[in-house]
Amino acid sequence: MRWEVVAWGALALVLFAAEALAPGAFMLWIGIGAAAVFVLVAVFADIPLLWQVVAFVVLSVVSIQCYRRWGRSHDRQSDQPLLNRRAEQLIGRVVVLDQGIVAGKGRAKIDDAFWVVAGPDLPAGSPVRVVAVEGMTLKVQQA
Template sequence: MDAIITDGFVFWHWWVLGFLLLVAEILTPGTFFMWIGFAAFVTGLAAWLIPGLSWAGEIVMFAVLSLAAVVLWLKYRPLTRNDAEDNGLNQRGRHTIGRELTLVSDIENGIGQARLDDSVWRVSGPALKAGSLVKVIGADGATLKVEALNVEPRHS
């Protein structure tokens, strides 16, 4: 440590510091240490290219670059994550909107059943007879909202 104070930093000291900061970035959540690590790499590059740079100048350069990198990151990072966006994950019924189904039971009192691929789903819609063709217009949980298609019912 005394050698660093008297002789100053060698360029590769900054690169080691940058590497350690990138390792810290991997081990911790967020993207904060990465920018400071990049500042350390740039300071090491400057120390290598400008051999007469004093250790105090290197520290000031590192501090300014670190501050600038963090400020730029805070300014240009996405302010919100799109987690609030309704992407339909875990909402299988929403992926059926627009599909045409055949009723397997009458829709009575607004509730019936329709076959979708290899399963039978609960449907809600107007009073219709089994075998009628319906189109999915929405989903409410595990219940598909349907409307009648103007096609003659199929008989099995």
């Protein structure tokens, strides 16, 4: 077997392995470019090395652009849209103030964490409902 066929096949496999070890959907598309050049070199025996490299670069860019245009364009809807938005998950909950709200700021313990709350002045122990989130501060109103 010719050395360039083996080299392009090996490069494609190395790029696919790199994608498997550190997934990010980038090495995959460059690996597809290398695999396409592998097929071209295997089918057409007399392609000069310079044109092989040019084909690799062009096919890699084309495959990346195809992914960016069609692969990413479809919005994937999550079955848990608030999964990594812990504060937003708390909207609607009724909690008890750990520290009273004085001058618009207080503190409440929710599950295993203490949260800064903002709302009307209320004494400690008052039940409040979380109505909004602003940064890491929970906006509350009396429940």
